[in-house]
Amino acid sequence: xxxxxxxxxxxxxxxxxxxxxxxxxxxxxxxxxxxxxxxxxxxxxxxxxxxxxxxxxxxxxxxxxxxxxxxxxxxxxxxxxxxxxxxxxxxxxxxxxxxxxxxxxxxxxxxxxxxxxxxxxxxxxxxxxxxxxxxxxxxxxxxxxxxxxxxxxxxxxxxxxxxxxxxxxxxxxxxxxxxxxxxxxxxxxxxxx
Numbered sequence: 001x002x003x004x005x006x007x008x009x010x011x012x013x014x015x016x017x018x019x020x021x022x023x024x025x026x027x028x029x030x031x032x033x034x035x036x037x038x039x040x041x042x043x044x045x046x047x048x049x050x051x052x053x054x055x056x057x058x059x060x061x062x063x064x065x066x067x068x069x070x071x072x073x074x075x076x077x078x079x080x081x082x083x084x085x086x087x088x089x090x091x092x093x094x095x096x097x098x099x100x101x102x103x104x105x106x107x108x109x110x111x112x113x114x115x116x117x118x119x120x121x122x123x124x125x126x127x128x129x130x131x132x133x134x135x136x137x138x139x140x141x142x143x144x145x146x147x148x149x150x151x152x153x154x155x156x157x158x159x160x161x162x163x164x165x166x167x168x169x170x171x172x173x174x175x176x177x178x179x180x181x182x183x184x185x186x187x188x189x190x191x192x193x
Contacts, residue, residue: 062112073176077101077193080177084117084137092166092179093117100190103179104152105164106139113143115163128153129187139163151187165189 072090080096087094091106091114106114116139123134126149135150146157153162167183168191170176177191 060111070181071178073171073174073178076174076176077170086117087179090179090181092181094168094177094179097190100192101168101177102190103166103168105166105181107164108141108143108146108159109154109161109163110141110144110146110157110159113141115139115141115146115148126150128155153187162187 074085074087074092074094077096077099080094080101082096082098084093084095086092086106093104093106095102095104108115118138118140120136120138123136126133126135128149128151131151133151137150139148139150139152141147141157141159144158146154146159148154148159148163151162152165154160165185165187167180167185167189169178169180170191170193171178177193
């Protein structure tokens with residue numbers, strides 16, 4: 001007599017054999033890992049883009065910061081000849097026209113470079129901001145090409161506004177001219193000594 005193999009019991013619906021269940025759990029774990037790696041990659045990409053955006057925006061702000069005293073003495077009026085005298089440390093031009101004085105900033109209003117004063121070979125007539133004058137000098141920015149008339153008014157390049165004028169006064173203790181960079185004044189300001 002031959003022995004017969006017992007017949008397999010039919011599986012209940014909804015239950016999977018052991019091998020199939022293990023593969024299913026492995027697949028869901030793989031999907032979880034895959035989505036985790038996809039999220040990590042997306043996060044790294046967004047972080048890199050944010051870093052690039054920060055670097056771009058930071059490049060628009062000048063790195064040069066001068067922490068010089070904001071109020072300083074430049075000498076007695078008799079030490080100034082006719083024309084301009086440049087103070088490199090403070091980046092200021094002090095002008096003398098007969099017995100009047102005024103101070104103009106040498107800081108370009110675009111990104112803070114130091115402008116250079118250029119003497120003109122021939123004086124030229126300029127009309128700006130309702131004023132008509134003859135200029136002997138201009139200011140040129142060597143960094144990005146901004147140009148200013150002799151009174152500091154911008155007329156060419158990326159500079160958004162004119163050069164600043166600073167308050168100039170005579171120190172009561174020793175009679176020296178004192179520039180106050182915290183006090184901006186209009187372009188018409190003149191100190192008469």
